[in-house]
Amino acid sequence: MVASLSLPRILRVGRGAAEELGAVVAGLGLRRPLLVTDAFLAGTGAAERLLGILRGSGLHPALFDGTVPDPTTDSLAPGLEALREHGADSVIGFGGGSPMDTAKALALLGVQGGGMRDYKAPHVNLGPALPVIAVPTTAGSGSEATQVTVITDSATDEKMMCLGPAFLPIAAVVDMELTLSMPPRLTADTGVDALTHAVEAYVSRKSGPFTDGLALTAIATIGRHLRRAYADGSDAGAREAMMLAATQAGIAFSNSSVALVHGMSRPIGAHFHVAHGLSNAMLFPAVTAFSVHAAPERYADCARALGAATATDSAASASDKLVDALHTLCRDLDVPTPRSYGIDHAAWTGLTPLMAEQALASGSPANNPAVPTAAQIEELYARV
Ligand code: NAD
Incomplete structure (x- = not known):
């Protein structure tokens, strides 16, 4: 390659x-x-x-x-x-x-x-x-x-x-x-966007040796600093680390790709005007749970980089721990569900087939370790 x-x-x-x-x-x-x-x-x-x-x-x-x-x-x-x-x-x-x-x-x-x-x-x-x-x-x-x-x-x-x-x-x-002037909500949403870039770049079918290193470094840095930046926006060390990680994650996904989280996130942003990082965050744990079985070793590396698993955990156990860690991160960052954010349930359900079609058409889901059907994407939209 x-x-x-x-x-x-x-x-x-x-x-x-x-x-x-x-x-x-x-x-x-x-x-x-x-x-x-x-x-x-x-x-x-x-x-x-x-x-x-x-x-x-x-x-x-x-x-x-x-x-x-x-x-x-x-x-x-x-x-x-x-x-x-x-x-x-x-x-x-x-x-x-x-x-x-x-x-x-x-x-x-x-x-x-x-x-x-x-x-x-x-x-x-x-x-x-x-x-x-x-x-x-x-x-x-x-x-x-x-x-x-x-x-x-x-x-x-x-x-x-x-x-x-x-x-x-x-x-x-x-x-x-x-x-430094970013309020906590923007800090959290953009920080999760960067984490999603790094994880998706690493698990993507288009990942490569350069992007792997940048992605894992970014995951580790974000794991150590995002909560700190969210809790105290004046924490210069956390801000500096997050800024570097976001740029590294950008280089990583630009030369690898994003995957299913981003593919499903864009239609939410377009139809319901949810900030991009926040719609990623709403989907991240469920989409990861859907995907881990297709590349347990890769997700396990992400879990270890994030500090959610150790070298002695099996790949299956470490990738399950990644899903748990993403749920915990979203809870700690006060990420709402689409419903608690105020999105009308009937409107969400009504648009789900179109959103699934748009997600697939973007090409991003094809880079996911587990490539979903339209019906599976609709199911995932129903689950979050
Ligand atoms: P944004 O640029 O949409 O800004 C969101 C809000 O934050 C705005 O009101 C802005 O004024 C405010 N803001 C910006 N910097 C601030 C600061 N320092 N202090 C206080 N407020 C500040 O937010 P974003 O999340 O950085 O960007 C999201 C957009 O980027 C989406 O459209 C998304 O699709 C796109 N995106 C592009 C790429 C790419 O590679 N081109 C990658 C990911 C996301």
């Missing part, structure tokens, strides 16, 4: 790294970046601070702060206009997964035109795009280091995964100080 590893050409990771953003962008020979962010980060002054850093390096940046959570095809239009108006030569995605994914989509559409549906997986986009520089403010999506962008089709409510090297940032500036 030929292993492959694609990652940003430049990675600056560590406390205070944001101060180096101007030097990174200037060092790439870029002059007119469009800083793409959301209203929250513009409102806190964080975006203005980055603009100052960019200007300090002799650059001519402009700001677009109109991104929305879980970006849609409709939400891209004003960003494209801002890109053209500025004559941007690059795009900086500043925020959680949503602004970074918006930046990636704008960078591609600004050069190639068309609509994001044209670039939906399994299509792999090999064409050019403007260079993207990613500056994450959550420790979760890993989008700063992935060749993926997730955009919802406004016409159909389908959360589309779009793939290809054009979506891989040329540089990522990963500064844990930017995550």
